[in-house]
Amino acid sequence: MRRPPRYPALLLAVSTIALAASATKVTAQPSDIVGVVEFEGGAAIPEGEIDITLDGPASSGHSRQGAAGTRVTSDGKVKSMDFSVSAPAAKGATGNAQLVARLERKDGWLLARGSAPLAADGPVKITLYKVMY
Numbered sequence: 001m002r003r004p005p006r007y008p009a010l011l012l013a014v015s016t017i018a019l020a021a022s023a024t025k026v027t028a029q030p031s032d033i034v035g036v037v038e039f040e041g042g043a044a045i046p047e048g049e050i051d052i053t054l055d056g057p058a059s060s061g062h063s064r065q066g067a068a069g070t071r072v073t074s075d076g077k078v079k080s081m082d083f084s085v086s087a088p089a090a091k092g093a094t095g096n097a098q099l100v101a102r103l104e105r106k107d108g109w110l111l112a113r114g115s116a117p118l119a120a121d122g123p124v125k126i127t128l129y130k131v132m133y
Helices: 007-029 087-090
Strands: 032-039 048-055 069-074 080-086 098-104 110-117 125-132
Touching: 032 048, 032 098, 032 110, 048 080, 080 110, 098 125
Parallel strands: 032 125
Antiparallel strands: 032 080, 048 069, 048 098, 098 110, 110 125
C-alpha cells in the first residue's frame, strides 16, 4: 500500500506548477507595437522618410533621437504603410503615451506629421497631416 504524500511536499509541487504557469504568461507577451501610417484624405503618401518614435511617459528620460522607434521609406505611390516599433516597455505604458510619425524629404524638410495614442489591443493607426509653411 502506498503512503499519501506529506503536506509540505505537496505544497511545494503546487507552488512550483503555479510559478511555471505564471512565467509562461509573461514571456508570451509580444514586444512590438504594430500599426499603419496613412496620409490625410486617403491620398498617396509623398516620397520621403517616415520617422516613427514613442513619445510620452513610456519614453521619459530619452531624447527624440534615443527613443525607441523605426524609420520607413515611402516611394510616393502607396496609400498606407505598415510598421513595427520594438518597445517592450511601451506595452505597459499609461497616461498619454503616443506614437509620433514625421514625414521628411531627403533634404530634411518636414512634409507631414501625425500621432496616435498607444492601443492596448490591436494595431495603431497614424494619419499624417500636411505641414503648412
